[in-house]
Amino acid sequence: MRVLVVTSYNNGAVAPFIAEQVDALRRRGVICEYYLLTGTGWSGYLRNLPPLKAAIRQFRPDVIHAHYGLCGLLCTLQRQVPVVTTFHGSDINDRRVRPLSMLAYRRSAHSIFVSRALARRCHATERGSTVLPCGVDTELLAPMERGEARRRLSLRPEQPLVLFAGAYDDPVKNISLARAAMAYVPEARLIELRGYSREETAALFNAVDLLLMTSHSEGSPQVVKEALACNCPVVSVDVGDVREQIDGVDGCCVVQRDSRSIAQAIKKRIRHPLHRHGRSRLTERGLDNMNTAKKLQSIYSAVGEKAHHL
Structure with a gap:
């Protein structure tokens, strides 16, 4: 063929x-x-x-x-x-x-x-x-120990880290809502998903506390599946097929499209991390x-x- x-x-x-x-x-x-x-x-x-x-x-x-x-x-x-x-x-x-x-x-x-x-x-x-x-390339995107991931990327070992699901200057990704939510979580740092190699991206999913998606619109966002492959929790507004992707995965949730609700979800996952099993969900769906x-x-x-x- x-x-x-x-x-x-x-x-x-x-x-x-x-x-x-x-x-x-x-x-x-x-x-x-x-x-x-x-x-x-x-x-x-x-x-x-x-x-x-x-x-x-x-x-x-x-x-x-x-x-x-x-x-x-x-x-x-x-x-x-x-x-x-x-x-x-x-x-x-x-x-x-x-x-x-x-x-x-x-x-x-x-x-x-x-x-x-x-x-x-x-x-x-x-x-x-x-x-x-x-x-998803599940060989490249795989779980690793958080401390090791942070060392690879020269990230502070104790600071809460939130990965934004895209580039800040992409209007579809809605960085303004993410920043409004993060204002209620001053102890955490927001990281832009931009300029990293694929190997560094894999480490980044393992280094952060969670992935944050606030997009206006999506299809089937690849970044969510990649996060799941690394057992990275996801906090997202109801967009694209995210609800279906993270359904039943501990540590992942779909929230209302307002800054306070998003901030509450971020705080909960930072302060009370749950067992991560997003990768098994991805495997079950054959993705x-x-x-x-x-x-x-x-x-x-x-x-x-x-x-x-x-």
Whole structure:
């Protein structure tokens, strides 16, 4: 099976969860190559169509796997190779790009939604679509002793640490609400999840007391699954599929979208830490990368076989 993976390269790197998914597919014997898109907006993406077609002729894939709606729509402008499009959240939640993402959904041979809520927003049917959250590299993201994790990152051993689930300057992540909550917890330090290597990120999940998510919108936030893989507690507003991800996990909770409620949850988890077993929840749901890759292989095979018989 030969798969051309199409995704944005505007930030100068492939998103880690996509790169790790591709690594897992390759380990399962799938031959994967990237086509990396540059350009902003639909007009910027359209300029990629001629070189994309050239890459298809050269690589001769059985299936194209596009990540995000705009990438998917661009890929469906060629009709030689069937397209599987994964919708990650921002492509559906953002009203500016939702119409184009809906068009990508209708034109794709198969659509993958990372949460049930996203599938519902697209009025997706079971035929031709699958709900499949992105998996986690559970070999890289694994529990370690907190003291060792803090030593690796040169963090103070006794200070309460709260990891913010994203970059401060990302408006979707809602840093203002997080800061308002942290004002009630002056003894704790808020850390921005930005600028760390993947190995440092794994250590960071183990070093902090909890992960804090205050986003306005999400799909199936990868950062929550990564925290669970490291047995890191999660305090989150009700967004994306977080409630489903952390349901029944000690030390994790969904709170109201107000600063006092969030602060109370943070204080409780700092002062009364519970046994951590988020990783077992992740395993129960089959959200490791190798299991996700196995499911993707099945989708690719079905799509490729159907296209072959047309």
